Amino acid sequence: MYPKGNLLIPASHGELEAIIKKPKGEIRGVALVCHPHPLGGGTMHNKVVYRAASGLNDAGLVTLRFNFRGVGSSTAEHDDGDGEREDVNDALDYLSSNFPDQEITLAGFSFGSRVGTEVGMSDPRVVRLISIGTPVDKYTDYDFLERLQKPIFFVHGDKDEFGSVESLGVLVSKISLVTDTESVVFENCGHFFDDHLMELRMAISDWTERQIGAPD
Numbered sequence: 001m002y003p004k005g006n007l008l009i010p011a012s013h014g015e016l017e018a019i020i021k022k023p024k025g026e027i028r029g030v031a032l033v034c035h036p037h038p039l040g041g042g043t044m045h046n047k048v049v050y051r052a053a054s055g056l057n058d059a060g061l062v063t064l065r066f067n068f069r070g071v072g073s074s075t076a077e078h079d080d081g082d083g084e085r086e087d088v089n090d091a092l093d094y095l096s097s098n099f100p101d102q103e104i105t106l107a108g109f110s111f112g113s114r115v116g117t118e119v120g121m122s123d124p125r126v127v128r129l130i131s132i133g134t135p136v137d138k139y140t141d142y143d144f145l146e147r148l149q150k151p152i153f154f155v156h157g158d159k160d161e162f163g164s165v166e167s168l169g170v171l172v173s174k175i176s177l178v179t180d181t182e183s184v185v186f187e188n189c190g191h192f193f194d195d196h197l198m199e200l201r202m203a204i205s206d207w208t209e210r211q212i213g214a215p216d
Contacts, residue, residue: 004073005044009066009094012086014075018066018094019044021057028060028212030095031105034088034112036133038071038078048109051197052132055204059212061105066091081115088119096125103127105208110162110191114139121148128211130155130204133191135162136171145171151180153207155200157189182207 005017033053036042043049044065053063068084069076076083088106095104107130108116114135120126121144129152136142145152154172158165165185175181184203186196193200 003045005067008073009091011069011075011090013069013083015073016066016069016075016087016090017044017071017073018064018091020062020064021053022062023057023060026060027062027099027102029062029103029105030099031056031061031063031107031208032088032091032095032116033063033065034106034108034116035065035068035071036110036112038068038111040111042111043067043071046109047197048132048193048200049112051193051201052107052109052130052204055201056105056107056208058201058205059208061208062095062099062102064091064095081111084111084115085119088116089123092119092123092125103212105130105211107132107204109133110135114142117152118144121145121150126150128152128208130207132200132204133157133160133163133193134168134171135191136167137164138162142171146174146178148175148179151211152182153204154181154183155203156183156185157191157193157196158185158187159189160191162191 106120
């Protein structure tokens with residue numbers, strides 16, 4: 001049984017269970033982290049989501065991770081992506097209302113990447129994106145990212161079961177024509193980043209720190 005989140009945030013269907021954590025030092029921004037597919041057991045407690053949030057914390061960002069509708073104490077039922085995009089927007093509303101002067105970084109793992117990047121690319125409150133374990137072979141409609149105008153960082157494993165390195169490379173090469181794109185691929189690494197979780201955390205922290213720039 002997973003522990004409860006430390007807050008419930010308003011949603012169009014009721015509320016979303018969430019966990020918010022502030023960095024130890026100066027707050028240098030805020031971040032939203034979206035979890036993998038609910039029907040595959042995905043929750044905000046997923047180990048990749050947790051490490052991604054930790055990396056963003058390390059970079060000085062307040063992090064919010066939440067359960068999509070129908071997961072844990074979040075109300076409503078799974079909606080095959082459409083409703084989950086509304087959930088992402090509701091979570092962004094919470095962050096922008098409570099931290100109005102802070103830039104928002106949006107990160108998503110697997111299914112969370114698919115719905116999160118689509119919302120984040122067009123939402124002016126989001127300034128940069130992180131796509132982890134991009135399931136480019138499972139969801140073949142990532143073409144929308146070819147219109148992206150924000151920096152994006154891809155973190156991937158060379159043995160990812162839902163997105164080959166070759167398929168990801170084709171997508172990244174297209175996005176690189178229109179925006180600042182960076183990627184890292186871990187060797188001998190599958191979709192869930194077993195044995196590479198600390199590397200994932202450090203890669204996300206490093207890229208985010210470089211994007212934010214040196215502290216004042």
